[in-house]
Amino acid sequence: MSRLKRIAGQDPRAGFKAAGRDCGTSVPQGLLKAARKSGQLNLSGRNLSEVPQCVWRINVDIPEEANQNLSFGATERWWEQTDLTKLIISNNKLQSLTDDLRLLPALTVLDIHDNQLTSLPSAIRELENLQKLNVSHNKLKILPEEITNLRNLKCLYLQHNELTCISEGFEQLSNLEDLDLSNNRLTTVPASFSSLSSLVRLNLSSNQLKSLPAEINRMKRLKHLDCNSNLLETIPPELAGMESLELLYLRRNKLRFLPEFPSCSLLKELHVGENQIEMLEAEHLKHLNSILVLDLRDNKLKSVPDEITLLQSLERLDLSNNDISSLPYSLGNLHLKFLALEGNPLRTIRREIINKGTQEVLKYLRSKIKDDGPSQSESAAETAMTLPSESRVNIHAIITLKILDYSDKQATLIPDEVFNAVKSNIITSINFSKNQLCEIPKRMVELKEMVSDVNLSFNKLSFISLELCMLQKLTFLDLRNNFLNSLPEEMESLVRLQTINLSFNRFKMLPEVLYRIFTLETILISNNQVGSVDPQKMKMMENLTTLDLQNNDLLQIPPELGNCVNLRLPPFHFEPSIVFLTLYICCSLSIRTLLLDGNPFRVPRAAILIKGTAAILEYLRDRIPT
Incomplete structure:
Protein backbone atom coordinates (compact mmCIF):
# COMPACT_ATOMS: atom_id res chain seq x y z
CA MET A 1 0.00 0.00 0.00
CA SER A 2 3.05 2.29 -0.01
CA ARG A 3 2.11 3.57 -3.44
CA LEU A 4 -1.31 4.77 -2.25
CA LYS A 5 0.29 6.46 0.76
CA ARG A 6 2.66 8.30 -1.55
CA ILE A 7 -0.23 9.62 -3.67
CA ALA A 8 -2.24 10.36 -0.54
CA GLY A 9 0.54 12.67 0.50
CA GLN A 10 -0.15 14.72 -2.59
CA ASP A 11 -3.93 14.64 -2.28
CA PRO A 12 -5.63 14.21 1.14
CA ARG A 13 -8.74 12.81 -0.53
CA ALA A 14 -6.85 9.86 -2.00
CA GLY A 15 -8.24 6.47 -1.10
CA PHE A 16 -11.60 7.80 0.15
CA LYS A 17 -13.38 8.71 -3.05
CA ALA A 18 -14.52 6.03 -5.47
CA ALA A 19 -13.47 6.68 -9.04
CA GLY A 20 -15.89 6.75 -11.95
CA ARG A 21 -18.92 8.33 -10.28
CA ASP A 22 -18.46 11.64 -12.06
CA CYS A 23 -17.60 10.17 -15.43
CA GLY A 24 -21.11 9.44 -16.62
CA THR A 25 -21.04 7.79 -20.02
CA SER A 26 -18.18 9.90 -21.39
CA VAL A 27 -15.50 7.46 -20.20
CA PRO A 28 -16.46 3.77 -19.96
CA GLN A 29 -15.36 2.03 -16.79
CA GLY A 30 -13.81 -0.73 -18.84
CA LEU A 31 -11.52 1.80 -20.49
CA LEU A 32 -10.40 3.14 -17.12
CA LYS A 33 -9.81 -0.36 -15.84
CA ALA A 34 -7.66 -1.22 -18.84
CA ALA A 35 -5.74 2.04 -18.43
CA ARG A 36 -4.83 1.17 -14.84
CA LYS A 37 -3.18 -1.99 -16.12
CA SER A 38 -1.52 -0.60 -19.26
CA GLY A 39 -0.72 2.91 -18.11
CA GLN A 40 -2.25 4.28 -21.32
CA LEU A 41 -5.60 6.03 -21.86
CA ASN A 42 -6.97 7.16 -25.23
CA LEU A 43 -9.99 9.49 -25.10
CA SER A 44 -9.59 10.91 -28.59
CA GLY A 45 -12.68 12.02 -30.48
CA ARG A 46 -15.22 11.69 -27.64
CA ASN A 47 -16.72 15.17 -27.95
CA LEU A 48 -15.46 16.12 -24.48
CA SER A 49 -15.83 19.75 -23.41
CA GLU A 50 -13.87 19.07 -20.22
CA VAL A 51 -11.72 16.27 -18.84
CA PRO A 52 -13.72 14.22 -16.30
CA GLN A 53 -12.36 14.15 -12.76
CA CYS A 54 -12.12 10.37 -12.89
CA VAL A 55 -9.39 10.76 -15.51
CA TRP A 56 -7.27 13.17 -13.49
CA ARG A 57 -7.78 11.01 -10.38
CA ILE A 58 -7.34 7.62 -12.06
CA ASN A 59 -4.29 6.83 -9.94
CA VAL A 60 -5.56 8.57 -6.80
CA ASP A 61 -9.03 7.20 -6.05
CA ILE A 62 -10.16 3.68 -5.28
CA PRO A 63 -11.62 2.24 -8.50
CA GLU A 64 -15.33 1.49 -8.60
CA GLU A 65 -14.78 -2.24 -9.11
CA ALA A 66 -13.09 -2.41 -5.70
CA ASN A 67 -16.47 -1.77 -4.09
CA GLN A 68 -18.06 -4.61 -6.03
CA ASN A 69 -15.54 -7.33 -5.43
CA LEU A 70 -14.43 -8.47 -1.99
CA SER A 71 -12.05 -11.18 -3.23
CA PHE A 72 -9.37 -10.21 -5.68
CA GLY A 73 -7.47 -12.50 -8.00
CA ALA A 74 -4.02 -11.75 -9.33
CA THR A 75 -5.47 -9.73 -12.20
CA GLU A 76 -7.86 -7.73 -9.99
CA ARG A 77 -5.47 -6.24 -7.47
CA TRP A 78 -6.42 -2.61 -8.02
CA TRP A 79 -3.86 -1.44 -5.48
CA GLU A 80 -1.13 -2.70 -7.83
CA GLN A 81 -2.31 -0.54 -10.72
CA THR A 82 0.16 1.08 -13.10
CA ASP A 83 0.72 4.83 -13.08
CA LEU A 84 -0.74 6.53 -16.14
CA THR A 85 2.13 7.36 -18.49
CA LYS A 86 0.29 8.13 -21.74
CA LEU A 87 -2.84 10.27 -22.01
CA ILE A 88 -4.46 11.12 -25.36
CA ILE A 89 -7.41 13.53 -25.28
CA SER A 90 -7.08 14.93 -28.80
CA ASN A 91 -9.91 15.82 -31.17
CA ASN A 92 -12.34 16.99 -28.52
CA LYS A 93 -13.79 20.40 -27.58
CA LEU A 94 -11.59 21.28 -24.65
CA GLN A 95 -11.18 25.00 -24.01
CA SER A 96 -9.00 24.64 -20.93
CA LEU A 97 -7.26 22.16 -18.64
CA THR A 98 -7.41 22.35 -14.86
CA ASP A 99 -4.51 22.25 -12.42
CA ASP A 100 -5.63 18.70 -11.59
CA LEU A 101 -3.17 17.82 -14.32
CA ARG A 102 -0.60 17.63 -11.52
CA LEU A 103 -2.28 14.43 -10.29
CA LEU A 104 -0.63 12.57 -13.19
CA PRO A 105 3.07 13.15 -12.44
CA ALA A 106 4.15 9.94 -14.19
CA LEU A 107 2.97 11.08 -17.63
CA THR A 108 5.56 10.72 -20.37
CA VAL A 109 3.14 11.44 -23.25
CA LEU A 110 0.39 14.06 -23.24
CA ASP A 111 -1.49 14.55 -26.49
CA ILE A 112 -4.17 17.26 -26.62
CA HIS A 113 -4.02 18.28 -30.27
CA ASP A 114 -7.11 19.43 -32.18
CA ASN A 115 -8.98 21.11 -29.33
CA GLN A 116 -9.81 24.74 -28.55
CA LEU A 117 -7.23 25.48 -25.88
CA THR A 118 -6.19 29.10 -25.49
CA SER A 119 -3.72 28.43 -22.66
CA LEU A 120 -2.03 25.70 -20.65
CA PRO A 121 -2.29 25.42 -16.85
CA SER A 122 0.71 26.38 -14.75
CA ALA A 123 0.54 22.92 -13.20
CA ILE A 124 2.12 21.55 -16.35
CA ARG A 125 5.48 22.31 -14.76
CA GLU A 126 4.94 19.34 -12.41
CA LEU A 127 4.96 16.81 -15.26
CA GLU A 128 8.70 16.43 -14.92
CA ASN A 129 8.72 13.02 -16.61
CA LEU A 130 7.01 14.29 -19.75
CA GLN A 131 8.86 13.38 -22.94
CA LYS A 132 6.26 14.17 -25.60
CA LEU A 133 3.76 17.03 -25.60
CA ASN A 134 1.41 17.61 -28.54
CA VAL A 135 -0.67 20.80 -28.34
CA SER A 136 -0.97 21.33 -32.10
CA HIS A 137 -4.16 22.62 -33.72
CA ASN A 138 -5.36 24.70 -30.80
CA LYS A 139 -5.63 28.45 -30.18
CA LEU A 140 -2.58 29.14 -28.05
CA LYS A 141 -1.32 32.72 -28.25
CA ILE A 142 1.46 32.35 -25.68
CA LEU A 143 3.23 29.51 -23.93
CA PRO A 144 3.41 29.47 -20.13
CA GLU A 145 6.86 29.99 -18.66
CA GLU A 146 6.29 26.80 -16.68
CA ILE A 147 6.78 24.76 -19.83
CA THR A 148 10.51 25.41 -19.56
CA ASN A 149 10.54 23.20 -16.47
CA LEU A 150 9.95 20.09 -18.62
CA ARG A 151 13.63 19.22 -18.85
CA ASN A 152 13.00 15.65 -20.07
CA LEU A 153 10.87 16.81 -23.01
CA LYS A 154 12.06 15.34 -26.32
CA CYS A 155 9.15 16.09 -28.68
CA LEU A 156 7.11 19.29 -28.65
CA TYR A 157 4.42 19.89 -31.26
CA LEU A 158 2.93 23.39 -31.35
CA GLN A 159 1.97 23.71 -35.01
CA HIS A 160 -1.28 25.38 -36.07
CA ASN A 161 -1.72 27.72 -33.11
CA GLU A 162 -1.61 31.53 -32.85
CA LEU A 163 1.83 32.00 -31.30
CA THR A 164 3.53 35.32 -32.04
CA CYS A 165 6.66 34.80 -29.96
CA ILE A 166 8.65 32.18 -28.07
CA SER A 167 8.72 32.14 -24.28
CA GLU A 168 11.80 33.31 -22.39
CA GLY A 169 13.85 30.42 -21.12
CA PHE A 170 12.76 28.13 -23.96
CA GLU A 171 16.39 27.20 -24.47
CA GLN A 172 16.30 25.35 -21.14
CA LEU A 173 14.60 22.43 -22.92
CA SER A 174 18.03 20.99 -23.53
CA ASN A 175 16.83 17.46 -24.33
CA LEU A 176 14.40 18.57 -27.02
CA GLU A 177 14.94 16.60 -30.25
CA ASP A 178 11.82 17.37 -32.31
CA LEU A 179 10.19 20.83 -32.33
CA ASP A 180 7.34 21.85 -34.64
CA LEU A 181 6.32 25.52 -34.63
CA SER A 182 4.85 25.61 -38.12
CA ASN A 183 1.68 27.50 -39.02
CA ASN A 184 1.87 30.11 -36.29
CA ARG A 185 2.51 33.87 -36.43
CA LEU A 186 6.16 34.04 -35.50
CA THR A 187 8.14 36.97 -36.87
CA THR A 188 11.48 36.13 -35.27
CA VAL A 189 13.44 33.21 -33.92
CA PRO A 190 15.40 34.12 -30.78
CA ALA A 191 19.15 33.63 -30.91
CA SER A 192 18.84 31.63 -27.68
CA PHE A 193 17.38 28.82 -29.79
CA SER A 194 20.95 27.89 -30.54
CA SER A 195 21.16 26.39 -27.04
CA LEU A 196 18.79 23.60 -28.09
CA SER A 197 21.83 21.48 -28.73
CA SER A 198 19.95 18.16 -28.90
CA LEU A 199 17.51 19.31 -31.57
CA VAL A 200 17.38 16.99 -34.60
CA ARG A 201 14.26 18.29 -36.34
CA LEU A 202 13.01 21.90 -36.42
CA ASN A 203 9.91 22.96 -38.36
CA LEU A 204 9.39 26.73 -38.72
CA SER A 205 7.33 26.64 -41.91
CA SER A 206 4.29 28.84 -42.57
CA ASN A 207 5.20 31.70 -40.25
CA GLN A 208 6.23 35.30 -40.97
CA LEU A 209 9.99 35.01 -40.53
CA LYS A 210 12.12 37.51 -42.44
CA SER A 211 15.42 36.16 -41.20
CA LEU A 212 17.10 33.36 -39.28
CA PRO A 213 19.59 34.00 -36.45
CA ALA A 214 23.22 33.47 -37.32
CA GLU A 215 23.56 31.47 -34.11
CA ILE A 216 21.49 28.68 -35.64
CA ASN A 217 24.76 27.06 -36.73
CA ARG A 218 25.32 25.98 -33.10
CA MET A 219 22.67 23.30 -33.49
CA LYS A 220 25.27 20.70 -34.33
CA ARG A 221 22.83 17.75 -34.29
CA LEU A 222 20.12 19.33 -36.47
CA LYS A 223 19.31 17.14 -39.48
CA HIS A 224 15.96 18.48 -40.69
CA LEU A 225 15.23 22.22 -41.00
CA ASP A 226 11.95 23.33 -42.58
CA CYS A 227 11.50 27.05 -43.28
CA ASN A 228 8.99 26.75 -46.13
CA SER A 229 6.42 29.52 -46.63
CA ASN A 230 8.02 32.42 -44.82
CA LEU A 231 9.34 35.83 -45.90
CA LEU A 232 13.05 34.98 -45.97
CA GLU A 233 15.11 37.11 -48.35
CA THR A 234 18.52 35.80 -47.33
CA ILE A 235 19.99 32.88 -45.46
CA PRO A 236 22.80 33.56 -42.95
CA PRO A 237 26.11 32.19 -44.23
CA GLU A 238 26.57 30.60 -40.80
CA LEU A 239 24.00 28.02 -41.88
CA ALA A 240 26.83 26.39 -43.80
CA GLY A 241 28.39 25.39 -40.49
CA MET A 242 25.57 22.95 -39.70
CA GLU A 243 27.54 19.85 -40.51
CA SER A 244 24.77 17.36 -39.64
CA LEU A 245 22.11 19.01 -41.81
CA GLU A 246 20.52 16.50 -44.23
CA LEU A 247 17.17 18.04 -45.26
CA LEU A 248 16.69 21.77 -45.87
CA TYR A 249 13.34 23.19 -46.99
CA LEU A 250 13.22 26.84 -48.13
CA ARG A 251 10.30 26.74 -50.56
CA ARG A 252 7.95 29.71 -50.98
CA ASN A 253 10.18 32.47 -49.65
CA LYS A 254 11.77 35.53 -51.28
CA LEU A 255 15.28 34.22 -51.85
CA ARG A 256 17.19 35.69 -54.80
CA PHE A 257 20.34 33.64 -54.35
CA LEU A 258 20.98 29.99 -53.60
CA PRO A 259 22.79 29.58 -50.27
CA GLU A 260 26.34 28.26 -50.31
CA PHE A 261 27.13 25.17 -48.25
CA PRO A 262 30.90 24.75 -47.91
CA SER A 263 30.57 22.43 -44.91
CA CYS A 264 27.27 20.64 -45.46
CA SER A 265 28.74 17.47 -46.87
CA LEU A 266 25.82 15.42 -45.54
CA LEU A 267 23.05 17.51 -47.16
CA LYS A 268 20.80 15.11 -49.08
CA GLU A 269 17.80 17.27 -50.01
CA LEU A 270 17.68 20.99 -50.81
CA HIS A 271 14.27 22.45 -51.64
CA VAL A 272 14.33 26.08 -52.80
CA GLY A 273 11.43 26.06 -55.23
CA GLU A 274 9.02 29.00 -55.56
CA ASN A 275 11.55 31.72 -54.82
CA GLN A 276 13.15 34.42 -57.01
CA ILE A 277 16.55 32.82 -57.65
CA GLU A 278 18.04 34.13 -60.89
CA LYS A 370 30.25 14.78 -79.11
CA ASP A 371 28.12 16.55 -81.71
CA ASP A 372 29.14 19.90 -83.15
CA GLY A 373 25.73 21.43 -82.64
CA PRO A 374 22.28 20.26 -81.72
CA SER A 375 20.35 21.82 -84.57
CA GLN A 376 22.74 20.52 -87.22
CA SER A 377 22.83 16.99 -85.87
CA GLU A 378 19.08 16.85 -85.42
CA SER A 379 18.62 17.90 -89.02
CA ALA A 380 21.06 15.28 -90.25
CA ALA A 381 19.41 12.61 -88.15
CA GLU A 382 16.00 13.27 -89.58
CA THR A 383 17.14 13.30 -93.21
CA ALA A 384 20.25 11.27 -93.96
CA MET A 385 19.41 8.57 -91.43
CA THR A 386 15.83 8.05 -92.53
CA LEU A 387 15.56 5.46 -95.28
CA PRO A 388 13.04 5.99 -98.09
CA SER A 389 11.59 2.49 -97.73
CA GLU A 390 11.08 3.06 -94.02
CA SER A 391 9.96 6.70 -94.04
CA ARG A 392 7.64 6.23 -91.08
CA VAL A 393 10.37 4.78 -88.87
CA ASN A 394 12.79 7.00 -86.97
CA ILE A 395 16.07 5.24 -87.74
CA HIS A 396 18.05 7.86 -85.84
CA ALA A 397 16.17 6.96 -82.69
CA ILE A 398 16.90 3.28 -83.27
CA ILE A 399 20.63 3.67 -83.84
CA THR A 400 21.47 6.53 -81.50
CA LEU A 401 18.87 6.41 -78.73
CA LYS A 402 18.09 2.67 -78.95
CA ILE A 403 14.36 3.45 -79.11
CA LEU A 404 11.83 1.78 -81.37
CA ASP A 405 9.42 4.68 -81.72
CA TYR A 406 6.08 4.44 -83.53
CA SER A 407 3.99 6.72 -81.37
CA ASP A 408 1.16 9.17 -82.05
CA LYS A 409 0.19 7.51 -85.36
CA GLN A 410 -3.38 6.53 -84.41
CA ALA A 411 -2.57 3.13 -85.96
CA THR A 412 -4.58 -0.01 -85.18
CA LEU A 413 -1.58 -2.23 -85.99
CA ILE A 414 2.18 -1.76 -85.86
CA PRO A 415 3.51 -2.34 -89.43
CA ASP A 416 6.09 -5.06 -89.94
CA GLU A 417 8.47 -2.49 -91.41
CA VAL A 418 8.77 -0.97 -87.92
CA PHE A 419 10.15 -4.19 -86.48
CA ASN A 420 12.17 -4.90 -89.63
CA ALA A 421 13.95 -1.57 -89.21
CA VAL A 422 15.57 -2.79 -86.02
CA LYS A 423 17.76 -5.24 -87.93
CA SER A 424 20.86 -5.99 -85.84
CA ASN A 425 20.64 -2.86 -83.67
CA ILE A 426 20.23 -3.02 -79.92
CA ILE A 427 16.84 -1.72 -78.72
CA THR A 428 16.22 -0.92 -75.05
CA SER A 429 12.96 1.05 -75.33
CA ILE A 430 9.69 0.67 -77.22
CA ASN A 431 7.21 3.51 -77.60
CA PHE A 432 3.89 2.62 -79.26
CA SER A 433 1.83 5.16 -77.32
CA LYS A 434 -1.05 7.24 -78.72
CA ASN A 435 -2.31 4.70 -81.21
CA GLN A 436 -5.48 2.62 -81.50
CA LEU A 437 -3.99 -0.77 -80.53
CA CYS A 438 -6.49 -3.32 -79.22
CA GLU A 439 -3.83 -5.94 -78.55
CA ILE A 440 -0.11 -6.03 -77.91
CA PRO A 441 1.95 -6.54 -81.10
CA LYS A 442 3.10 -10.16 -81.21
CA ARG A 443 6.46 -9.28 -82.74
CA MET A 444 7.48 -7.50 -79.55
CA VAL A 445 8.64 -10.89 -78.34
CA GLU A 446 11.49 -10.69 -80.86
CA LEU A 447 13.05 -8.00 -78.66
CA LYS A 448 12.63 -9.84 -75.36
CA GLU A 449 16.36 -10.18 -74.73
CA MET A 450 17.07 -6.43 -74.75
CA VAL A 451 14.01 -4.26 -74.08
CA SER A 452 13.76 -2.68 -70.62
CA ASP A 453 11.22 0.16 -71.22
CA VAL A 454 7.82 -0.24 -72.91
CA ASN A 455 5.24 2.52 -73.44
CA LEU A 456 1.79 1.37 -74.60
CA SER A 457 -0.17 4.24 -73.11
CA PHE A 458 -3.16 5.93 -74.78
CA ASN A 459 -4.33 2.89 -76.72
CA LYS A 460 -7.41 0.67 -76.55
CA LEU A 461 -5.99 -2.38 -74.79
CA SER A 462 -8.56 -4.37 -72.82
CA PHE A 463 -6.24 -7.30 -72.02
CA ILE A 464 -2.53 -8.07 -71.80
CA SER A 465 -1.30 -10.91 -73.99
CA LEU A 466 1.52 -13.25 -73.03
CA GLU A 467 3.98 -11.64 -75.44
CA LEU A 468 4.50 -8.85 -72.95
CA CYS A 469 5.13 -11.31 -70.12
CA MET A 470 8.13 -12.69 -72.00
CA LEU A 471 10.13 -9.44 -71.84
CA GLN A 472 12.38 -10.68 -69.07
CA LYS A 473 14.48 -7.49 -68.83
CA LEU A 474 11.51 -5.15 -68.52
CA THR A 475 11.96 -2.52 -65.79
CA PHE A 476 9.48 0.19 -66.87
CA LEU A 477 5.95 -0.41 -68.22
CA ASP A 478 3.46 2.33 -69.13
CA LEU A 479 -0.13 1.10 -69.70
CA ARG A 480 -2.07 4.21 -68.70
CA ASN A 481 -5.17 5.37 -70.57
CA ASN A 482 -6.36 1.98 -71.81
CA PHE A 483 -9.40 -0.20 -71.04
CA LEU A 484 -7.71 -2.69 -68.68
CA ASN A 485 -9.47 -4.20 -65.66
CA SER A 486 -7.05 -7.06 -64.92
CA LEU A 487 -3.50 -8.27 -65.49
CA PRO A 488 -2.45 -11.84 -66.35
CA GLU A 489 -0.86 -13.98 -63.65
CA GLU A 490 2.00 -14.66 -66.04
CA MET A 491 3.30 -11.13 -65.41
CA GLU A 492 4.83 -12.60 -62.28
CA SER A 493 7.73 -13.61 -64.54
CA LEU A 494 8.73 -9.95 -64.97
CA VAL A 495 11.30 -10.28 -62.22
CA ARG A 496 13.03 -6.96 -62.98
CA LEU A 497 9.98 -4.73 -63.25
CA GLN A 498 10.42 -1.58 -61.12
CA THR A 499 7.76 0.84 -62.38
CA ILE A 500 4.26 0.22 -63.74
CA ASN A 501 1.74 2.89 -64.73
CA LEU A 502 -1.89 1.72 -64.80
CA SER A 503 -3.58 5.09 -64.41
CA PHE A 504 -6.83 5.87 -66.24
CA ASN A 505 -7.96 2.28 -66.72
CA ARG A 506 -10.85 0.28 -65.22
CA PHE A 507 -9.31 -1.58 -62.29
CA LYS A 508 -11.55 -2.16 -59.26
CA MET A 509 -8.79 -3.60 -57.14
CA LEU A 510 -5.02 -3.67 -57.15
CA PRO A 511 -4.15 -6.55 -59.52
CA GLU A 512 -3.16 -9.65 -57.55
CA VAL A 513 -0.08 -10.33 -59.63
CA LEU A 514 1.53 -7.05 -58.59
CA TYR A 515 1.84 -8.31 -55.01
CA ARG A 516 4.15 -11.04 -56.30
CA ILE A 517 6.47 -8.79 -58.30
CA PHE A 518 8.80 -8.03 -55.45
CA THR A 519 11.07 -5.73 -57.48
CA LEU A 520 8.33 -3.13 -57.93
CA GLU A 521 9.30 0.30 -56.64
CA THR A 522 6.55 2.44 -58.19
CA ILE A 523 2.88 1.60 -58.81
CA LEU A 524 0.76 4.31 -60.43
CA ILE A 525 -2.90 3.33 -60.53
CA SER A 526 -4.74 6.63 -60.16
CA ASN A 527 -8.08 7.39 -61.79
CA ASN A 528 -9.45 3.87 -61.62
CA GLN A 529 -12.12 2.34 -59.36
CA VAL A 530 -9.85 0.66 -56.83
CA GLY A 531 -11.71 0.06 -53.57
CA SER A 532 -9.36 -2.27 -51.70
CA VAL A 533 -5.75 -3.25 -51.18
CA ASP A 534 -4.61 -6.49 -49.54
CA PRO A 535 -2.30 -5.63 -46.60
CA GLN A 536 -1.02 -9.13 -45.96
CA LYS A 537 0.24 -9.38 -49.51
CA MET A 538 1.49 -5.83 -49.74
CA LYS A 539 3.77 -6.24 -46.75
CA MET A 540 5.93 -8.53 -48.87
CA MET A 541 6.67 -5.70 -51.32
CA GLU A 542 9.70 -4.42 -49.48
CA ASN A 543 11.00 -2.34 -52.43
CA LEU A 544 7.82 -0.35 -52.94
CA THR A 545 8.51 3.39 -52.51
CA THR A 546 5.71 5.07 -54.47
CA LEU A 547 2.02 4.15 -54.62
CA ASP A 548 -0.40 6.48 -56.42
CA LEU A 549 -4.05 5.70 -55.62
CA GLN A 550 -5.53 9.11 -56.38
CA ASN A 551 -9.08 9.40 -57.66
CA ASN A 552 -10.21 5.87 -56.82
CA ASP A 553 -12.96 4.46 -54.59
CA LEU A 554 -11.07 4.00 -51.29
CA LEU A 555 -13.56 4.67 -48.52
CA GLN A 556 -11.61 3.82 -45.38
CA ILE A 557 -8.02 3.71 -44.15
CA PRO A 558 -7.30 2.05 -40.75
CA PRO A 559 -5.41 3.96 -38.05
CA GLU A 560 -2.89 1.11 -37.65
CA LEU A 561 -1.08 2.54 -40.64
CA GLY A 562 0.26 5.20 -38.29
CA ASN A 563 2.80 2.64 -37.11
CA CYS A 564 4.37 2.49 -40.56
CA VAL A 565 6.79 5.27 -39.98
CA ASN A 566 7.92 5.60 -43.61
CA LEU A 567 4.42 5.64 -45.07
CA ARG A 568 2.63 8.76 -46.31
CA LEU A 569 -0.97 8.03 -45.73
CA PRO A 570 -4.08 9.83 -44.50
CA PRO A 571 -6.59 8.19 -42.16
CA PHE A 572 -10.21 7.29 -42.75
CA HIS A 573 -13.81 7.60 -41.68
CA PHE A 574 -15.68 4.43 -40.81
CA GLU A 575 -19.15 3.73 -42.18
CA PRO A 576 -20.78 0.44 -41.18
CA SER A 577 -22.40 -0.02 -44.57
CA ILE A 578 -19.06 -0.10 -46.31
CA VAL A 579 -16.79 -3.11 -46.48
CA PHE A 580 -13.89 -2.33 -44.15
CA LEU A 581 -10.63 -1.66 -45.95
CA THR A 582 -8.05 -3.66 -44.04
CA LEU A 583 -4.73 -2.14 -44.90
CA TYR A 584 -2.43 -3.05 -42.06
CA ILE A 585 0.93 -2.78 -43.78
CA CYS A 586 4.11 -4.06 -42.20
CA CYS A 587 6.54 -1.44 -40.91
CA SER A 588 9.32 -2.93 -43.03
CA LEU A 589 7.84 -1.18 -46.04
CA SER A 590 9.91 1.66 -47.48
CA ILE A 591 7.05 3.64 -49.01
CA ARG A 592 7.98 7.30 -49.22
CA THR A 593 5.12 8.62 -51.32
CA LEU A 594 1.48 7.59 -51.10
CA LEU A 595 -1.05 9.70 -52.99
CA LEU A 596 -4.70 9.41 -51.95
CA ASP A 597 -6.35 12.65 -53.03
CA GLY A 598 -9.71 12.27 -54.72
CA ASN A 599 -10.87 9.23 -52.74
CA PRO A 600 -14.21 9.39 -50.88
CA PHE A 601 -12.95 8.93 -47.30
CA ARG A 602 -14.09 11.80 -45.10
CA VAL A 603 -11.34 12.35 -42.58
CA PRO A 604 -8.87 13.75 -41.78
CA ARG A 605 -9.65 17.33 -42.70
CA ALA A 606 -7.68 18.96 -45.47
CA ALA A 607 -5.83 20.96 -42.83
CA ILE A 608 -4.39 17.70 -41.45
CA LEU A 609 -3.46 16.32 -44.86
CA ILE A 610 -1.59 19.44 -45.88
CA LYS A 611 0.74 19.15 -42.89
CA GLY A 612 2.56 16.25 -44.51
CA THR A 613 3.61 12.72 -43.71
CA ALA A 614 4.74 12.97 -40.09
CA ALA A 615 1.61 14.79 -38.94
CA ILE A 616 -0.70 12.40 -40.79
CA LEU A 617 1.00 9.33 -39.33
CA GLU A 618 0.78 10.79 -35.86
CA TYR A 619 -2.89 11.54 -36.44
CA LEU A 620 -3.39 7.86 -37.29
CA ARG A 621 -1.36 6.52 -34.38
CA ASP A 622 -3.41 8.56 -31.95
CA ARG A 623 -6.50 6.71 -33.10
CA ILE A 624 -5.19 3.21 -32.55
CA PRO A 625 -7.34 1.72 -29.74
CA THR A 626 -5.32 1.06 -26.61
Missing part, protein backbone atom coordinates in the same frame (compact mmCIF):
# COMPACT_ATOMS: atom_id res chain seq x y z
CA MET A 279 21.43 32.46 -61.03
CA LEU A 280 22.93 29.05 -60.32
CA GLU A 281 26.74 29.11 -60.11
CA ALA A 282 29.45 26.56 -59.56
CA GLU A 283 30.10 27.91 -56.06
CA HIS A 284 26.59 26.92 -55.09
CA LEU A 285 27.10 23.33 -56.17
CA LYS A 286 30.67 22.20 -55.68
CA HIS A 287 30.30 21.15 -52.03
CA LEU A 288 26.96 19.34 -52.32
CA ASN A 289 28.69 15.97 -52.54
CA SER A 290 25.85 13.92 -51.05
CA ILE A 291 22.85 15.73 -52.54
CA LEU A 292 20.09 13.41 -53.75
CA VAL A 293 17.25 15.90 -54.35
CA LEU A 294 17.60 19.45 -55.71
CA ASP A 295 14.34 21.36 -56.12
CA LEU A 296 14.67 24.62 -58.08
CA ARG A 297 11.20 24.81 -59.62
CA ASP A 298 9.34 28.11 -60.06
CA ASN A 299 12.33 30.44 -59.90
CA LYS A 300 13.91 32.75 -62.51
CA LEU A 301 16.89 30.66 -63.59
CA LYS A 302 18.10 31.34 -67.13
CA SER A 303 20.78 28.67 -67.37
CA VAL A 304 22.29 25.61 -65.71
CA PRO A 305 26.11 25.53 -65.30
CA ASP A 306 28.21 22.64 -66.56
CA GLU A 307 29.28 22.12 -62.95
CA ILE A 308 25.91 20.48 -62.34
CA THR A 309 27.75 17.26 -63.27
CA LEU A 310 29.67 17.54 -59.97
CA LEU A 311 26.52 16.30 -58.24
CA GLN A 312 27.20 12.64 -58.95
CA SER A 313 24.79 11.43 -56.26
CA LEU A 314 21.87 13.49 -57.58
CA GLU A 315 18.70 11.46 -58.22
CA ARG A 316 15.95 14.11 -58.54
CA LEU A 317 16.36 17.49 -60.23
CA ASP A 318 13.37 19.80 -60.62
CA LEU A 319 13.96 22.76 -62.97
CA SER A 320 10.37 23.26 -64.05
CA ASN A 321 8.87 26.73 -64.56
CA ASN A 322 12.07 28.73 -64.97
CA ASP A 323 13.49 30.71 -67.93
CA ILE A 324 15.99 28.07 -69.08
CA SER A 325 16.50 28.03 -72.85
CA SER A 326 19.25 25.39 -73.04
CA LEU A 327 20.82 22.63 -70.96
CA PRO A 328 24.44 21.49 -70.81
CA TYR A 329 24.77 18.18 -72.66
CA SER A 330 26.95 16.92 -69.79
CA LEU A 331 23.76 16.75 -67.70
CA GLY A 332 23.11 13.48 -69.52
CA ASN A 333 25.99 11.87 -67.62
CA LEU A 334 24.17 12.14 -64.28
CA HIS A 335 22.28 9.10 -63.00
CA LEU A 336 19.00 10.93 -62.51
CA LYS A 337 15.81 9.06 -61.76
CA PHE A 338 13.66 12.18 -62.18
CA LEU A 339 14.22 15.34 -64.20
CA ALA A 340 11.47 17.98 -64.49
CA LEU A 341 11.79 20.55 -67.29
CA GLU A 342 8.20 21.62 -67.94
CA GLY A 343 7.50 25.33 -68.25
CA ASN A 344 10.90 26.34 -69.66
CA PRO A 345 11.48 27.92 -73.13
CA LEU A 346 13.92 25.15 -74.13
CA ARG A 347 15.14 25.41 -77.72
CA THR A 348 17.75 22.67 -77.90
CA ILE A 349 15.48 19.74 -76.97
CA ARG A 350 12.35 18.93 -78.92
CA ARG A 351 9.15 18.82 -76.94
CA GLU A 352 8.45 15.23 -78.00
CA ILE A 353 11.68 14.11 -76.34
CA ILE A 354 10.83 15.90 -73.12
CA ASN A 355 7.40 14.27 -73.11
CA LYS A 356 9.01 10.83 -73.20
CA GLY A 357 10.41 11.31 -69.72
CA THR A 358 13.66 11.53 -67.82
CA GLN A 359 15.60 8.64 -69.32
CA GLU A 360 14.91 9.69 -72.90
CA VAL A 361 16.04 13.24 -72.17
CA LEU A 362 19.25 11.96 -70.61
CA LYS A 363 19.88 9.65 -73.55
CA TYR A 364 19.35 12.53 -75.93
CA LEU A 365 21.77 14.77 -74.03
CA ARG A 366 24.40 12.03 -73.96
CA SER A 367 24.05 11.53 -77.68
CA LYS A 368 24.82 15.22 -78.22
CA ILE A 369 27.96 15.45 -76.12
